[in-house]
Amino acid sequence: MSPARPPSPPRRKPARKATAQAPAMLPPGSSYLQRILNARVYEVARETSLDAAPKLSRRLGNKVWLKREDEQDVFSFKLRGAYNKMAHLSPEQRAAGVICASAGNHAQGVALSARKLGCRAVIVMPVTTPQVKIDAVRGHGGEVVLFGESFTDAFGHAKELERDQGLTFVHPFDDPDVIAGQGTIAMELLRQHPGPIDAIFVAIGGGGLISGVAAYVKALRPEIKVIGVQTTDSDAMLRSVKAGKRVTLNDVGLFADGTAVKLVGEETFRITRELVDDFIVVDTDAVCAAIKDVFEDTRSILEPSGAMSVAAAKQYVARTGAKGQSLVAITCGANMNFDRLRFVAERAEVGEQREALFAVTIPEARGSFKRFCELLGPRSVTEFNYRIADDKVAHIFVGVAISKPDEAAKLARTFTKAGFQTLDLTNDDLAKEHIRHMVGGRSDLARNERLYRFVFPERPGALMRFLSSMHPDWNISLFHYRNQGADYGRILVGIQVPKGDAGALRDFLDGLNYPYEDESHNPVYRLFLG
Structure with a gap:
C-alpha cells in the first residue's frame, strides 16, 4: 500500500496565462x-x-x-x-x-x-x-x-x-x-x-x-x-x-x-x-x-x-x-x-491488497497445525513456511488470499481470539523481501525426521486433506509451500515418525494418491536442514 501522500504544492497560476508567456529557453515570439x-x-x-x-x-x-x-x-x-x-x-x-x-x-x-x-x-x-x-x-x-x-x-x-x-x-x-x-x-x-x-x-x-x-x-x-x-x-x-x-x-x-x-x-x-x-x-x-x-x-x-x-x-x-x-x-x-x-x-498481490501475510505463534503440540488451518476456512493459502525450533511454541509464516483490504485485520483478530499470537506482516518490507525466503534451517528438535516432497492439485481443500490424513501421533517439523499459479502445487514436509510406524507411514503416503519423493537422504537437505 502506498504511504501517505506528501503535502501538495500550492495550486499554480491559470494555465492559459502561464503558457502565453515565452518559456525561458525559447526565443521570443515562440511557444x-x-x-x-x-x-x-x-x-x-x-x-x-x-x-x-x-x-x-x-x-x-x-x-x-x-x-x-x-x-x-x-x-x-x-x-x-x-x-x-x-x-x-x-x-x-x-x-x-x-x-x-x-x-x-x-x-x-x-x-x-x-x-x-x-x-x-x-x-x-x-x-x-x-x-x-x-x-x-x-x-x-x-x-x-x-x-x-x-x-x-x-x-x-x-x-x-x-x-x-x-x-x-x-x-x-x-x-x-x-x-x-x-x-x-x-x-x-x-x-x-x-x-x-x-x-x-x-x-x-x-x-x-x-x-x-x-x-x-x-x-x-x-x-x-x-x-x-x-x-x-x-x-x-x-x-x-x-x-x-x-x-x-x-x-x-x-x-x-x-x-x-x-x-x-x-x-x-x-x-x-x-x-x-x-x-x-x-x-x-x-x-x-x-x-x-x-x-x-x-x-x-x-x-x-x-x-x-x-x-x-x-x-x-x-x-x-x-x-x-x-x-x-x-x-x-x-x-x-x-x-x-x-x-x-509476488508483490502485486500485496500491492493490490489481495494477499495478507502473518507471523503466527502456535503451541508446539500435535494437532495445533491442523487447528490453525481450520481457522483459515475456505480461504486460499498462498504461502506456508514453518520449521520446528522450540519445544513449546511454533512460529508460522503464512500468506492468505484476501478480497478486501480490511480482511487482513479481521483475520489477525480471528487468530488472536483463538489463542494464537499474531503479527500482521502485510506492510512489512523485511518480511516480504527477505524473511519469507529464510524460514527454516537446522533444528536439534527434528529427531526422527523424514523429508518428503509432494505434488498435489491446486484446488480448495487439498491442504486440509493432507493434514487430515496424517496419523495423530506424528508431528510436522517442517512445512514449505508457495502458490506459484500453476495447476499443481508443491510442498516440502518434514514429518517426525516413530521408528515403529514405518508401515503406517507407507499406508499414509500411498493413500494420499499424490506424487511424492523421499528426500530424507538428499545431500542438500543434509547440508542445510538435517
Missing part, C-alpha cells in the same frame, strides 16, 4: 504549442492508441483510458523527443555524431533516430540499466558506454565525452525540442478523446514528458488536471516543487529505473512548477499491482515506470472517492526484464 504542432516525430514514431481499460474501470467505478506509448517501436515514448531534437540539428552536427545519457528508453530513441538519420550515436548508460535495454540499444546501432549507478552519473561522463569527441548532446528531458516531441502525445490524446477528461496521470523522471503534456493540455484544455507521478524513492521533482528550487537526491530507487533521476531539468522544473496541478507518490507494491492491472486488460506487460500512471490513477480514486470520471493514464514504457516478472507477481 511550446507551436513547437508541438510542428514537431517532426511522425517520420519515425507512430500515433499510439488510446485504449479503454474495462476491467480496471469497473473496479474503480470510473472510466479509465490508457494512452499506449508502450506500442512504439522502441516500446517507449522517448523516441518522439529524441527524433524531434535530432531532426532539428544542422547537417554538420549530425555528421559529427550525437551522444546521450540514459537509463535505457531515451537511449533506444536516440539510437533508432540516429540510424534513421544516418549518424553516429554514442550512448552512456548506468551500469544498473536492465540488460534488455542495453541489448536493444546495440541492436539499433548505438555505441554503448556503461558508467555510474544512476542517470546523473552517466550524464556527467557523457558531457566529458561530448567535449572530447566533438559530439552533440541530446538531452533526455531538459531541451525544448525534446519537450515538444513528448508533447505530441497530448496532441494525439485530446484529438482521440474530444469528450470530457477529468485528469491525466503522467510519470515523472526528469520531467520532459509531463512538461510537454502539461504545456499542450493547459494551452487548449486548462480544465483538465495534469497529475505528476513519482515513486517514494525517486521523487526529485516533487521535492523541488515543494522547496521552490531544484533539489538533488543523494540516492534514487532503481526498481522504476526509467524515472530514477537525482536532479530534474531546469526547464522541466519551471514548466512543471507552473502548470502541473498535483502530484501522487506510489510505492513498489502499487506499481507491481498496476502492471498486473494493465496485463489483465491488455495482455501487455509494462515496465515499472510505464505503470506508475496507472498506480496513481488508482490511488487518486481511493483518495478522492471519484466516481464516473474520465481518467487517462499514459503507459509510457514496456522495456521489462523477463527475470523481474517473478518479483512483480
Whole structure:
C-alpha cells in the first residue's frame, strides 16, 4: 500500500496565462504549442492508441483510458523527443555524431533516430540499466558506454565525452525540442478523446514528458488536471516543487529505473512548477499491482515506470472517492526484464491488497497445525513456511488470499481470539523481501525426521486433506509451500515418525494418491536442514 501522500504544492497560476508567456529557453515570439504542432516525430514514431481499460474501470467505478506509448517501436515514448531534437540539428552536427545519457528508453530513441538519420550515436548508460535495454540499444546501432549507478552519473561522463569527441548532446528531458516531441502525445490524446477528461496521470523522471503534456493540455484544455507521478524513492521533482528550487537526491530507487533521476531539468522544473496541478507518490507494491492491472486488460506487460500512471490513477480514486470520471493514464514504457516478472507477481498481490501475510505463534503440540488451518476456512493459502525450533511454541509464516483490504485485520483478530499470537506482516518490507525466503534451517528438535516432497492439485481443500490424513501421533517439523499459479502445487514436509510406524507411514503416503519423493537422504537437505 502506498504511504501517505506528501503535502501538495500550492495550486499554480491559470494555465492559459502561464503558457502565453515565452518559456525561458525559447526565443521570443515562440511557444511550446507551436513547437508541438510542428514537431517532426511522425517520420519515425507512430500515433499510439488510446485504449479503454474495462476491467480496471469497473473496479474503480470510473472510466479509465490508457494512452499506449508502450506500442512504439522502441516500446517507449522517448523516441518522439529524441527524433524531434535530432531532426532539428544542422547537417554538420549530425555528421559529427550525437551522444546521450540514459537509463535505457531515451537511449533506444536516440539510437533508432540516429540510424534513421544516418549518424553516429554514442550512448552512456548506468551500469544498473536492465540488460534488455542495453541489448536493444546495440541492436539499433548505438555505441554503448556503461558508467555510474544512476542517470546523473552517466550524464556527467557523457558531457566529458561530448567535449572530447566533438559530439552533440541530446538531452533526455531538459531541451525544448525534446519537450515538444513528448508533447505530441497530448496532441494525439485530446484529438482521440474530444469528450470530457477529468485528469491525466503522467510519470515523472526528469520531467520532459509531463512538461510537454502539461504545456499542450493547459494551452487548449486548462480544465483538465495534469497529475505528476513519482515513486517514494525517486521523487526529485516533487521535492523541488515543494522547496521552490531544484533539489538533488543523494540516492534514487532503481526498481522504476526509467524515472530514477537525482536532479530534474531546469526547464522541466519551471514548466512543471507552473502548470502541473498535483502530484501522487506510489510505492513498489502499487506499481507491481498496476502492471498486473494493465496485463489483465491488455495482455501487455509494462515496465515499472510505464505503470506508475496507472498506480496513481488508482490511488487518486481511493483518495478522492471519484466516481464516473474520465481518467487517462499514459503507459509510457514496456522495456521489462523477463527475470523481474517473478518479483512483480509476488508483490502485486500485496500491492493490490489481495494477499495478507502473518507471523503466527502456535503451541508446539500435535494437532495445533491442523487447528490453525481450520481457522483459515475456505480461504486460499498462498504461502506456508514453518520449521520446528522450540519445544513449546511454533512460529508460522503464512500468506492468505484476501478480497478486501480490511480482511487482513479481521483475520489477525480471528487468530488472536483463538489463542494464537499474531503479527500482521502485510506492510512489512523485511518480511516480504527477505524473511519469507529464510524460514527454516537446522533444528536439534527434528529427531526422527523424514523429508518428503509432494505434488498435489491446486484446488480448495487439498491442504486440509493432507493434514487430515496424517496419523495423530506424528508431528510436522517442517512445512514449505508457495502458490506459484500453476495447476499443481508443491510442498516440502518434514514429518517426525516413530521408528515403529514405518508401515503406517507407507499406508499414509500411498493413500494420499499424490506424487511424492523421499528426500530424507538428499545431500542438500543434509547440508542445510538435517
